[in-house]
Amino acid sequence: MRTLILTITFLFLMTKIFGQTQEPKLKISHLTGDFYIYTTYNTYEGNQIPANGIYLLTNNGVVLFDTPWDTTQFQPLLDSIKLKHNKNVTICIATHWHSDRTEGLEYYKKQGIKTYTTKQTDDLSKKNDKKRAEYLIEKDTVFNVGQYSFETYYPGQGHTEDNIVIWFDKEKILYGGCLIKGADAENLGYLGDGNVFEYETTLKNVQKKYTNPKFIIVSHHDWNNINSLKHSIKLARKLKKKNRIEKSSR
Numbered sequence: 349m350r351t352l353i354l355t356i357t358f359l360f361l362m363t364k365i366f367g368q369t370q371e372p373k374l375k376i377s378h379l380t381g382d383f384y385i386y387t388t389y390n391t392y393e394g395n396q397i398p399a400n401g402i403y404l405l406t407n408n409g410v411v412l413f414d415t416p417w418d419t420t421q422f423q424p425l426l427d428s429i430k431l432k433h434n435k436n437v438t439i440c441i442a443t444h445w446h447s448d449r450t451e452g453l454e455y456y457k458k459q460g461i462k463t464y465t466t467k468q469t470d471d472l473s474k475k476n477d478k479k480r481a482e483y484l485i486e487k488d489t490v491f492n493v494g495q496y497s498f499e500t501y502y503p504g505q506g507h508t509e510d511n512i513v514i515w516f517d518k519e520k521i522l523y524g525g526c527l528i529k530g531a532d533a534e535n536l537g538y539l540g541d542g543n544v545f546e547y548e549t550t551l552k553n554v555q556k557k558y559t560n561p562k563f564i565i566v567s568h569h570d571w572n573n574i575n576s577l578k579h580s581i582k583l584a585r586k587l588k589k590k591n592r593i594e595k596s597s598r
């Protein structure tokens with residue numbers, strides 16, 4: 349009997365340990381067509397936080413939007429893409445200066461990948477000692493890569509001073525990065541580098557410009573709910589109101 353209990357305990361522990369080591373550090377999900385979402389994780393204030401980016405398969409290599417947050421996953425992401433699609437990443441564009449978007453830029457540059465940020469992002473990366481891209485975008489830019497086309501858009505300050513979004517017009521995919529939060533988000537997340545007064549206007553600029561997105565991809569939440577932008581605007585409106593009241597009562 350004792351042996352049986354010990355065996356069961358042992359098996360239970362093994363399953364637990366095995367189960368833990370099996371928890372993936374990198375997740376890849378199919379979005380639609382040639383679009384995929386990759387997720388890595390990092391710890392923020394004691395919580396495990398997911399960070400999503402996307403990649404797009406083209407006839408001219410793979411375009412990576414943002415880099416993994418987890419520094420151990422730069423190469424595994426390239427390897428997974430190669431294994432899954434037999435293609436190499438050729439371009440990487442980061443959407444603002446925070447580490448969850450830019451951490452892999454220098455590593456990818458060393459692998460021969462053309463890395464991009466806006467000039468504004470580069471200035472902030474330099475100032476804040478973050479990884480920097482090789483090529484700079486001076487203004488909103490249309491990229492044509494293989495059979496695909498997409499544009500970068502700077503809507504104003506929000507999550508950070510420099511946050512941009514990416515729009516795939518043909519596919520109606522809006523890549524919102526950290527500017528847009530999930531439809532269930534309780535708040536707009538870390539605002540230490542943000543602009544609480546401009547945030548609402550900035551989000552509305554995105555909404556006005558891209559009126560009919562089929563998908564809205566966000567950095568730290570589930571992307572399956574298209575109400576994320578609307579919900580973020582609501583949060584930003586509340587935030588502005590609250591800060592106005594605080595400001596005027598000072």
Ligand SMILES: [Zn+2]
Nearest residue numbers: 446448526567
């Ligand atoms: Zn972020």
